[in-house]
Amino acid sequence: MNPEFTFESIAANGRAIVEAHKKKKGFEEGIRRLLSELYPDNAHFIYELLQNAEDAKATIVEFELDGSCLEVRHDGSRAFSLKDIDSITNIGDSTKKDDPTQIGKFGVGFKAVYSYTSRPEIRSGTYSFAIEDLFVNERITGEALAGWTSFRFPFNRPEKPAGVAVAEVARGLAELDEKTLLFLSHIRTVTYALPDGTVGIIERQELDDDVIKIQKSEGQDFVESHWLRLVGPTNVEHNSYAPLSVAAAFRLELGEPGKLKRGKQKDGEPSKSARPWSIVPLDHGDVSIYFPAVKETSGLRFHIHAPFASTVARDSVRDDPDNVRLVEDIGALIVGALPRLCSQGLINDAFLESLPNHDDPVGRPYNLIRDAIIDAFNELEITPARLSGYAPARSLVASPSEFRNGLAEDDLPFLCWMADIKTEKTPRWIRDRDGRAGKFLGGLDSIEFSWPQLGAVLREAREPFDHDDSEWLEWLAVKSDDAITGLYQLLGRAPFFQQLSWSLESIPLIRTARRGRSEHVKGPDTYLPSDRNDKVLNRVRAELAYFDDDEGPRAADLKAFYKAAGVRRWDESARIEARLDPYKVPGRPVPDGDMTKHVSDVRAFVRYALAHPEAARRLFRNVSFLLSLRPDGSEALISPGESYLDLPYRATGFSSLYPWVHLYQPTGQPVHYRQPYPVAGYYLDINGFEDFLKLAGSIVSIEITHGDVLRNPLLRQEWWVKNRHSAYTEKVDWEIKDLDKIIRSGDHDLMHTLWRTVVQAPAEKAGALYRANNSSHRYTFASQLAQELTAEAWVLDRNGDLRLPREVTADDLPDDWERPNAGSLVHKLEFGADAAQRRQKADGVSDFLRDEGLEDDGIDVLREAKDAGLTTSELRTLIREHTTPRRFPESASADPKRRSALASQDAIVAPEYRTESRLRSVVDGQSQAVAESRGYLRGQYTADDGEMFCQACHKPLPFKVDGQWYFESVRFVDARKQMHTANAVALCPLCAALYKYTRETRNDAILETLANLEVAEGQGNVEIPLILNGNQVKVRFTGKHAIDLRSALVTAGEGRS
DSSP: OOTTOOHHHHHHHHHHHHHHHHTSTTHHHHHHHHHHHHOOSTTTHHHHHHHHHHHTTOSEEEEEEOSSEEEEEEOOSSOOOHHHHHHHTSSSOOTTTTOTTSSOOOGGGGGGGGGTOSSOEEEETTEEEEEETTTEEEEOSOOOOTTOEEEEEEOOOTTSOHHHHHHHHHHHHHTOOHHHHHTOSSOOEEEEEOTTSOEEEEEEEEOSSSEEEEEEEETTEEEEEEEEEEEEEOOSOOTTSSOOEEEEEEEEEEOSTTOOOOOOOBTTBOOTTOOSEEEEOOSSOOEEESEEOTTOOOOOSSEEEOOOOBOTTSSSBOOOHHHHHHHHHHHHHHHHHHHHHHHTTOOSHHHHHHSOOTTSOOOTTTHHHHHHHHHHHHHSTTEEBSSSOEEOGGGEEEOOHHHHHHSOGGGHHHHHHHTTOOOSSOOEEBOOOOHHHHHHHHTSOOEEOSHHHHHHHHHHHHSOTTSOTHHHHHHHHTSOHHHHHHHHHHHHTOSOGGGSSSOGGGSOOEEEEETTEEEEEOGGGSEEOSSTTOOOTTSBOGGGOOOTTOOSHHHHHHHHHHHHTTOEESSHHHHHHHHHGGGGSTTOOSSTTOHHHHHHHHHHHHHHHHHOHHHHHHHHTTOOOEEEEOTTSOEEEEOGGGEEOOTTSOOOOHHHHSOOOBOOOOTTSOOOBOSOEEOOGGGTTSTTHHHHHHHHTOBOSOOEEEOOGGGOTTSOHHHHTTSOOOTTOEEEOEEETTHHHHHHHOOHHHHHHHHHHHHHSBGGGGEEEEESSTTSOOEEEEOHHHHHHHHSOOEEOTTSOEEOGGGOOGGGSOTTSOOOOTTBGGGGTTTTHHHHHHHHHHHOHHHHHHHTTOOTTHHHHHHHHHHTTOOHHHHHHHHHHHHSOOOOOOOOOSOHHHHHHHHHHHHHTSOBOOEEESSSEEETTHHHHHHHHHHHHHHHSBOTTSOBBOTTTOSBOSOEETTEEOOEEEOSSOSBSBOOTTSOEEEOHHHHHHHHHHBOSOHHHHHHHHHTOOOOTTOOEEEEEEEETTEEEEEEEEHHHHHHHHHHHHHHOOBOO
C-alpha cells in the first residue's frame, strides 16, 4: 500500500471529486438517479449489506429498524481496511471487482443506501466514519463492539420521508425467506427487529453434507423447510482466487415417521444411508447469484446457483460464454450426485416430477442441465424399473399400459427377438407413471415396444421367413390360461387390424384342447363353444371364451379379438359353414358318390338362407355346390354366382340368352364353357329353391340398373360441357344389361321374363335427369331404357307376334301375361297409343278435343297446317319450342374474389341514410339511390330475348309501362345505415306486396345467410330462401348480384339506430 494512502488522503480525494463537479449542475442528483435505475427495488440495499457481511465471513447479521434509522451489525472476521474505505467512497474501484468469489463485485453496490440516507455511518475495527456527499469520509465518535461491524443509516433524504423509508425497509426485511440463506457459505443467522416490536429470525442448520434446514420465525409465525443442497466446484477460470462453486437445491419433505425409503440394494442388503426424505418439485425454480436473480427464469423445478456474470443489480444473467460453462457445471454436479441419491432411495416419483421434461419451458442455456440429466438416466443404472430395481433407460422397455396388463415382463425377451429389436441386457419394463414423472420417463431413450412392434411380431408369426413357427408355438405353450386370456384381451384392443393387409386369421394363436394337451391353431380352424357346457375338445375352452350374456371390458376385448382372428361361435351358422366346407375343396368328386347326402346338404343350405337372407350371398354365392348338366351329359359343380334359373324350374328363356359356348383350352386340359350355367333339375323337390337362388346371387330375373346418363343420346352437349361438376351434380339414368341381345333373341319365354320386369317397375324408370351443379338448370328427358323399349318390338300379342308397345293393348296380351297397374313403367312406353288414336276416330274428333279442353276448330287448325306444308315433325318442333320454359337470366363472375373486393370498397363509401325535416321527413339522396338500384336490377334480370324476370316468382314481368317492363325495386334488407345499390330486389307488383308486408324472415337471419354465402367462379344463379305469407319462397339472384349484395352488407351493413 502506498505509505501516503491514509484516511485523510482518501477524504481529500473525495473532496476533490465533489469540488470538481460542483460546477456541473445536477451532478449529485444524477448519481442518485443512476442508482435508482440500477437498483429499482426499493429495499435492494438490504441484500447489498448481506453481501458485505458474507464477504466479511460473518455468521450472524442483525437488522434493527426504528422510526428514524436502520442499524445493521454483523460479526464478520474481516474488519474494514483503508482499501475498503476507499472502495466504499468511490465508484467502479471496488476491492472485490477482480474477485469472482466476492458477492459485492461493483463499488457502486453500496451506493444503493443513498436512496434512504445522505450520511451513512460505519464502525468497523479501528475506523469509525461517516460518508458525506457520497465520496467524502469523515471521522465520527463511537466504536463497534469488538469483532463486529456496524452500519447506521439515518432516514434523512428530503425526497423520501422517514415514514416512507421505514415502511419500505420493514417490508423488505419481512420478505426475507429461506432463499436468503440457501446458497450462502458463512451467514447462518439473520435477525431483524421492526418498530412495532416484531422480531424475525432466519436460521440455517446443516443436518449433514447435503441436507440443510432453514427456519424463519416472525412473531407467532414459524416456517421450516428442508433442502437437499448439492455444492461442487466449477471449471471456470478465476485468476487464482478462492475456488468458485456452483450449487443446486431441491425441496425436501419428510416421509412417514419410522419408515425409510428403500434405495438401490446390493447383495440383498438395503442401503444403510437411506433417508426418510422425499424430494418434491417447486412451482418455480430460482436462478441465484447467491441471492435470487428476480428477473431470470430457468423453467426448472429446483433452485440453482452460480457466480454468474450479471447486470449491476444482479436481477438477471448476462449472455456470456462463462455463464454457459457454469450451467454445464451445475448439470455435471447434479449428474454426479444421481447414483448417490439412487442408493439413498431418493429417486422416486416425487424426484422424477422435480426433473425437467421436454414439455417444460426450459430455455437456453438451462436446457443443458436437462440434457445432462436425461443423458445420465439413459446411461446410468438409476432409471426405475417397473417392478423393482434400477437400470439404464436404454435397456428398459416403454409400452402402453395395456401391454403391461396383457403381457408379462418375462415375455419381453422373446417379443423383442421376434420384432428384431436388439438388446444388450435382458429387457425389463420402465416404471409406468402418469403426470410429470411419466413425462420425464417418456422423454428417455428407452426401447419402444408398442403396437407397431407388436404388429411386427404378429407378421413374423404369420410369415416366419428364417425359421419355422416352433418358437412361436413354444412361447404360447408355456403361458397359463390367464396369460393367454390377457394376450387375447390386449389384441382385442389393437388399433391396427383394419390397416393391415393381412389378419390374425392366418396366425396359429387360438388355444384348444386336443388329445389331453393344449394346441394353438388358426382362428378359422376352430370355434367358440356354443354355451358354457360345450366341452368339445377341438373348440375354444369355455374359460378362454366369452358369451353373449357377458358384460364388461373383458368380454368386449375378447369379442373383438376372436372376431379379428376369424373364430366364430359354434351355432347354426357355424354348422352350415362346416357342412359347406367340403365343397370348397378343389377337385372334389361330383357329387362325391352320394346324391342323397348332396341333396340333403343343399336342402339345409336353402333352409338356412331363407331364415337368414342377409347372410345368404356371403355364404353361398362363390361356393361350388350346385350341379349343372353339360351338353355332353356330364355333371359339373357350379356356384350360385355363376348360374341361372330356367327349365325345369321355370320358363325364363335365359338358356337362349346364355347358350353353351365352348372356350378354347390346350389339348389335354378340362373342357370349359362360358358362364353362366343352368342349374340341373335335381333340386325340384326342395321347397323355396328358386327363392334361395335369388338370395344366393343366381340370375333368376332381368334387373333394371343405373345407367350412365352421359351416354344418353338426348343429353345435349351444351348442357354439360361448360358447367362445372360438383358434389351437387345430379345424374340419373336407367338401363338393362344386354337388352339388345334379349330383344334380338326373339325367345317368347325371355320376352315374358322381360315383361315381368318392366310391368313391375315404377314409371320413374322412364325418365333421366341431369344437373351439372346446384346453380345450373335441371334437365329431364327419356331414359335410355325407355328409348330402347319404345323403339323395339318385344311385347308378345295373342297371335304370338312381337309388337311395339304402342301397338298393343292390355286386351292383346296373352292370358298369362301380367296386366300393368296405373303406376307401371309400361304406361310411359306409349303402351296402346295406336289403339287410343283409333278410339279417338271412332268416338269423334270433336268430342275428344272438347274433352281435352281444346277449341272445336282444333281439327281445322291441323288441316291448315297440313295445307301449309307443315309436317308432324315440324309441328312438334314448334310445340317444343313454345313449351320450352323461358330461362331466368344468369350472370356469373369469372373472378368472384376480385369482384367482392371491389364491391366492398364501394360499400364503404356508399351514402348514408339521412332524413331532412320538411313538411314530412324526406330521405336525402333517396331518389338517386333508387334510380341507381333500378338501373342495376334492370341490367341483371333482363334476359337475352328482352324479357325481365321477377326474382321471387321467377316468372317474366306481366306488363310494360312507357315501353319498359314494370317492376318494384324493394330493399332486400331494410333499416340499414347506408344505401347500397345492390341491396335491392326486382319484384313484380304481387311479390313486392308480399315481400314488404308478409315477410317473416328477420333481417339478422338474412344477414347470417349472406355471411355464409359462397359464390363459385362461373356460378350463374344463387337462391336464398325466405318465408313470405307462411310459405317458403326462394329469391333468385344472379351470381354477380349475389357477390355485390354479400360484400356490401357484410362490409358496411350496420343497421340504423
